[in-house]
Amino acid sequence: MIRELTEKDHANVMKFLLQDPSINLFIIGDIEAFGYHSPFQKLWGEFHDGDIKAVLLKYFESYIFYCKDKNHFDSEAFAAIMQSNTNPVTLSGKADLVEKFEKLPNLALGKKRVTYFAQCETKREIQITETINKATIADIDRIVVLQHSIDEFNTTVETKNMLKKAIESKTGRTYFLENNQGDIISTVSTTAENSQSAMIVGVCTHKDYRNQGLASKLMTALVNDVLDEKQYVCLFYDNPAAGKIYKNVGFMDMGLWTMYR
Known part of the structure; x- marks a missing residue:
């Protein structure tokens, strides 16, 4: 029934x-x-x-x-x-x-899309000299500017609304790094936060600041903070190169996740 x-x-x-x-x-x-x-x-x-x-x-x-x-x-x-x-x-x-x-x-x-589903439940040590910021609603426009500059991101009118809703409902958070001019150059976010777990999304770095390990540092800091409160942090990926980065942070493949959109 x-x-x-x-x-x-x-x-x-x-x-x-x-x-x-x-x-x-x-x-x-x-x-x-x-x-x-x-x-x-x-x-x-x-x-x-x-x-x-x-x-x-x-x-x-x-x-x-x-x-x-x-x-x-x-x-x-x-x-x-x-x-x-x-x-x-x-x-x-x-x-x-x-x-x-x-x-x-x-x-x-x-349309079918199959991705890897990965999970992390162990904190990692991190050494970082950059200042890590936690986004507020006032930072959303600058975050969207960065995401819009990256080909892999499909930003829409709803992008801002989703970020705003996540912050207001406390179902998501975003960490970011700035350059000396105050531009956001790297971000990582969570979504679907609940009492048990959270999902990592929105991992991106401006093309002029890549290959410096910024996203890995941000992600490690965010994962560590989430694991202070919850049991698991999860993410989806379909890019093998990105998968290597996530595994270095402590994620392990748990299976496949299929989406039809």
Whole structure:
């Protein structure tokens, strides 16, 4: 049986999700931040003999799916929920779970992207002479200027809004370095922060300041601070060169994460 989840299910939902807290950081974070009755968020659960076996979260127009046993969930019933959304469907989750939805002929998924999912739970020593700053709302415009200058970043009008929302809701933070002129030259951020974990995003350095280890220093400082409060720090990557940097900071590959957008 699949039904919409409410606050009455919260204890059982969290017990289920916390079996795999790093993989479920987005779902956990969204529940903690926005609950079960937000106008832009809904959750459904599949129950067997009264126990939760799978969870689907809708956040605005995007879905995240999680199930403990990839061979025992009602993919067609969950697909029927997502079919009511505007096609193509935006879906993400552990690769071996969400890729089962590819076989369903009536579900139009977005463009597929597979990335590595990595996790860090150990602090590293750091030696840094530069001044590390923690961003406030007043710094957002300068952060976006840096990101807009980098080809790999797809900045939009929503970029500023997302940074602002993360700072205001305390679901994310950004650390940055400046040059002598006061321009931001390197940043790293977290998103989806919850009681258990956080996701690293927005790692970038201005092209004139690369190959100096600035991003690695920033990331190490941010990871260390997050691990003072939480159990895990996670990230996605698909660039092998970036993967080497992350592993030097202490991240280890945990599996694959698939997104359809």
